[in-house]
Amino acid sequence: MQQMSLGASEPASSWYEAVQPAWPPQATRAQGLEQLAAFSSKAGRAYQTHRNSDLGSGRHGHVSLLSPFLRHRLIDENDVLSRVLAEHSQSEAFKFVQEVFWRSYWKGWLEQRRLLWPEYQQQLPRIFQRATQNRRESNDYTAAVNGATHIPVFNEWCEELIRTGYLHNHARMWFASIWIFTLKLPWQLGADFFVRHLIDGDPASNTLGWRWVAGLHTAGKSYLATAKNIRTCAQARLAGRSDHELGLNKLATATFNLPEHLSAKALQKTEIRWPAPETADVTGYRENHGRTALLLTEEDLSWMPSQQPQGVVALSASPRSVIASSSRLVSRFTESAIHDGLQRFTRHYAAAGLPCAEPALDDETLVQWLVEHRMDAVVCAYAPIGPTRLRLRALRNRLACKGISLRMQMRDYDRLVWPHASRGFFQLGKRIPEFLDIMRLGV
Numbered sequence: 001m002q003q004m005s006l007g008a009s010e011p012a013s014s015w016y017e018a019v020q021p022a023w024p025p026q027a028t029r030a031q032g033l034e035q036l037a038a039f040s041s042k043a044g045r046a047y048q049t050h051r052n053s054d055l056g057s058g059r060h061g062h063v064s065l066l067s068p069f070l071r072h073r074l075i076d077e078n079d080v081l082s083r084v085l086a087e088h089s090q091s092e093a094f095k096f097v098q099e100v101f102w103r104s105y106w107k108g109w110l111e112q113r114r115l116l117w118p119e120y121q122q123q124l125p126r127i128f129q130r131a132t133q134n135r136r137e138s139n140d141y142t143a144a145v146n147g148a149t150h151i152p153v154f155n156e157w158c159e160e161l162i163r164t165g166y167l168h169n170h171a172r173m174w175f176a177s178i179w180i181f182t183l184k185l186p187w188q189l190g191a192d193f194f195v196r197h198l199i200d201g202d203p204a205s206n207t208l209g210w211r212w213v214a215g216l217h218t219a220g221k222s223y224l225a226t227a228k229n230i231r232t233c234a235q236a237r238l239a240g241r242s243d244h245e246l247g248l249n250k251l252a253t254a255t256f257n258l259p260e261h262l263s264a265k266a267l268q269k270t271e272i273r274w275p276a277p278e279t280a281d282v283t284g285y286r287e288n289h290g291r292t293a294l295l296l297t298e299e300d301l302s303w304m305p306s307q308q309p310q311g312v313v314a315l316s317a318s319p320r321s322v323i324a325s326s327s328r329l330v331s332r333f334t335e336s337a338i339h340d341g342l343q344r345f346t347r348h349y350a351a352a353g354l355p356c357a358e359p360a361l362d363d364e365t366l367v368q369w370l371v372e373h374r375m376d377a378v379v380c381a382y383a384p385i386g387p388t389r390l391r392l393r394a395l396r397n398r399l400a401c402k403g404i405s406l407r408m409q410m411r412d413y414d415r416l417v418w419p420h421a422s423r424g425f426f427q428l429g430k431r432i433p434e435f436l437d438i439m440r441l442g443v
């Protein structure tokens with residue numbers, strides 16, 4: 001998360017010519033692994049040195065671009081960390097490894113404030129309505145989401161986001177800071193705009209990333225996008241244009257304190273009873289749970305239960321926003337990712353001839369399918385806080401009425417790391433070597 005400025009003596013040729021994979025990527029596990037293999041040699045000192053440079057659309061070769069795959073767990077943290085640490089020492093890959101744990105930090109932190117995201121979602125329509133009723137805010141919001149503000153460099157990021165479904169981390173920070181402190185628009189609407197357009201849009205990383213920039217995550221610590229920093233880290237895409245041409249002379253020169261709209265209860269840490277590991281009792285399993293279907297959700301498309309299920313089914317993609325639909329890029333990637341998951345699992349269990357429902361099902365059809373196939377239980381990977389989790393909660397009640405139980409199994413990685421995300425990142429970060437040892441990745 002922290003920035004590091006590039007030294008003035010950086011050899012231009014080595015970092016200007018960053019080649020990135022074809023974009024948008026295919027939403028498959030195979031593509032995620034291929035991209036990981038192509039990137040892993042750069043995850044050491046090269047990443048540490050160049051990761052903060054936003055070279056522009058199609059040139060994000062200094063970062064991994066793995067976030068869409070991690071978002072849906074087409075590949076998981078273990079895949080990424082084990083591949084990278086097979087090529088680099090922990091100290092060489094320290095920065096990259098730390099960034100992967102930033103994702104886990106946000107996930108675990110939000111999980112321990114389980115009322116925060118639902119309350120933010122509940123407030124969104126009102127915030128949106130208020131913004132549309134205020135002439136100044138309405139004009140500025142419309143300009144911001146259409147890339148038509150008086151700040152050309154901001155407009156360029158907006159265009160890139162809409163066209164590609166991706167923005168470099170630094171651009172996300174600058175964009176959010178300008179949205180909040182220069183355009184003076186509600187952070188909630190910015191976060192909503194992001195999550196509908198980012199292919200990797202994630203309730204935890206996105207909501208909390210915006211709150212971090214706004215100074216609401218760490219009290220009194222907000223993030224100011226400055227012309228100097230943008231010039232240093234985005235020089236390759238600024239093409240020698242002046243501050244005036246880019247609108248950098250119009251940026252806010254100071255941040256201000258934002259009011260907190262969430263209730264004290266939503267911000268309060270809740271005690272979590274982390275789900276127990278899956279039972280390894282093969283003989284008693286079927287007797288305990290009965291006929292069990294594996295349910296795939298967009299939250300985790302590679303988790304595999306320890307026991308073979310009696311059927312495979314997937315839940316259709318969940319809407320990401322309560323005020324507007326996701327972009328076509330986002331919908332297409334998510335739907336293809338779910339399709340890839342279904343195909344892989346169907347192939348995996350093909351010999352057993354399990355019934356598999358294709359394509360992904362909505363809630364109503366899913367319940368029907370489970371009843372028709374005489375399932376007693378459904379098992380799925382733990383769905384973290386977000387729209388899918390809310391759907392699963394409602395589904396659990398509907399299924400209970402049909403005598404079908406639904407249980408979520410948490411991955412060992414999440415059970416290991418998330419409980420340490422209760423305070424600042426530092427508390428979790430200092431345990432990274434210990435986590436890697438437990439994962440047998442420490443050298």
Ligand SMILES: Cc1cc2nc3c(=O)[nH]c(=O)nc-3n(C[C@H](O)[C@H](O)[C@H](O)COP(=O)(O)OP(=O)(O)OC[C@H]3O[C@@H](n4cnc5c(N)ncnc54)[C@H](O)[C@@H]3O)c2cc1C
Nearest residue numbers: 063064065066067099100103169172200201202205206209
């Ligand atoms: C306002 C804002 C909104 C964001 N919204 C999202 C979001 O919706 N989804 C999302 O995955 N990330 C989000 N991020 C974090 C970060 O920008 C992206 O994860 C990163 O840019 C993805 O590109 P990459 O895969 O090339 O990252 P790399 O630099 O190659 O990092 C490797 C992996 O580490 C994780 N990671 C890296 N940086 C961060 C970070 N700061 N926070 C959390 N995880 C990180 C990602 O899973 C990423 O794929 C947001 C950041 C900000 C400031």
